[in-house]
Each structure stands twice: as structure tokens, then as C-alpha cells.
Amino acid sequence: MSIINFTPISALTGGLIIGFSVFLFFILNGRMVGVSGIASNFLISKNNRIDNLLFLVGLIFGPLIYSYFTSQKIEISITNSLFLLIGGGLLVGFGTRISGGCTSGHGISGISRFSLRSMIATITFMIVGVLTVLMKNIL
């Protein structure tokens, strides 16, 4: 193992901002942020549908607002393999709904509440994520 591309300051700063969003959603609206839950409830449930949609719209507007005010172009690097994108998307969508949360719902909101369930979920998906990348590198 060697460490590369480590950006601790921006990671920590971005994390603090994400944590603040989670706190505001909790104290103002009484809900914990979990993006998979918000997105799937928007799709399948009438409860809070507009609220959920607006959160998702906000998620999309965040980067645009950031770019506008900082004049920074946001660059991402992502696979263009249809197999990885469609397979990955289906697994992420299905898996997060079966387990009841994703990186935000279990990883941040759940662990914030000291939920054992969320800690176990987070450890599990992180280990499997690491093993999946290891397999991809070997194959």
C-alpha cells in the first residue's frame, strides 16, 4: 500500500459542510439525511414527495452554485463501461433499499446516532467495496 492523491484539508472541509447539512435537516425538518432513502421515496412514495424532490434538486444545484461563485470547473473521472455503470447502478439502488441506507444514511446519519445497525452496514459495504476494487484490479 502506498498513499497517493490524499487531500485531507478539502476532504475535512467538505465533510464538515456535509455534516452541517445533516444537522440542519434534522433540527429544522426533523429528518435524517439519507440520499438513497430520499431518492427512492421520491420515486415510490407520495409522502413528502415535494420535499424529497427539492432535496435532490438541491444536490444537483450545489455543484452549479459552487462553480458559479468560485469560477472553478468541476472535473470528474468516471468509467464509460456500460457494464460497470448499469450493473453498479442496479446494485447500488437495490442494495441500499434492502439494507435501508447508503453512505449518507447509514455512514453519516446512522453513525451520528450511534446506531449499531448502521455501523455494521457501513463496515460491510466498505469491506465489500474494497474487495470489489481489488477484484477489478486482479481481473
Add this chain to the structure above:
Amino acid sequence: MNKLVSLFCGIIFGIGLVISQMINPAKVLGFLNLFGEWDPSLAFVMIGALIVSSPLFHLFKNKEKPIFSSSFSISNKKEIDKKLIIGSILFGAGWGLAGLCPGPAISSIALLNMSSIIFVIAMFFGFYIAKLT
């Protein structure tokens, strides 16, 4: 007011994803590449988020009600069951395949990247299939 809060929290969350660079799947895959060239940044994002949200949650969790709603609606599930583990395994596999989880995937639609959009459509199919089962 609830609706404005939802929009605002989404925006703040999205800005956090950009600043932390978690919107970039390459950074996420760098974190998951623990046995290769490792990028620990994602761990710092989680630590950053938790040191804000966790103490504040515990400070206010006994409040009678949230500021703009009539009651808190927070999961009280405790069971560690098969669904939790199997779902987390499937999610971890998908996360490792594409480097995207739901938050960054949806946020990255802003960049009009075709790959992100394909992933998000597949993810919504996944939500729907889970609903059917």
C-alpha cells in the same frame, strides 16, 4: 418552510460533495483501492461530517419537536438482520464497480456527464426492483 429547508440542505450537501471531491468517482475508487495506491480522503470526509452531525444530534435529540415540523421522524430500527447484511454487500459491490453512491451520483448529474446519468437511471431501476420484492 419545510420545502425551502429541503432545497437548502440539498444545496449545502451538494457543495460539500464538490469541496470534498467526493463527487468524483476516481476519488472514491482511490479510497476503496486500499491494497493498491490508496487515497484516504473519503475517511476524512466521514470524520468531518460526523464531528459536526453527531455531537449536535445528541445535544438536540431530546427536543420535543423540530423547528419547522410537528415531530421528528427518525428510524428506530435496531435489528441486525439478513436484509441489512445482504443489502450492504450488494451496495458495496455496486459502489466498488462504478465508484458512485447515491449522493455523488445524483449531484454529478449537474455536470451533464452521460455516464453519471446512465448510472442514476440504473440506480432508480434498482430502487424500483427492491420495492417489488
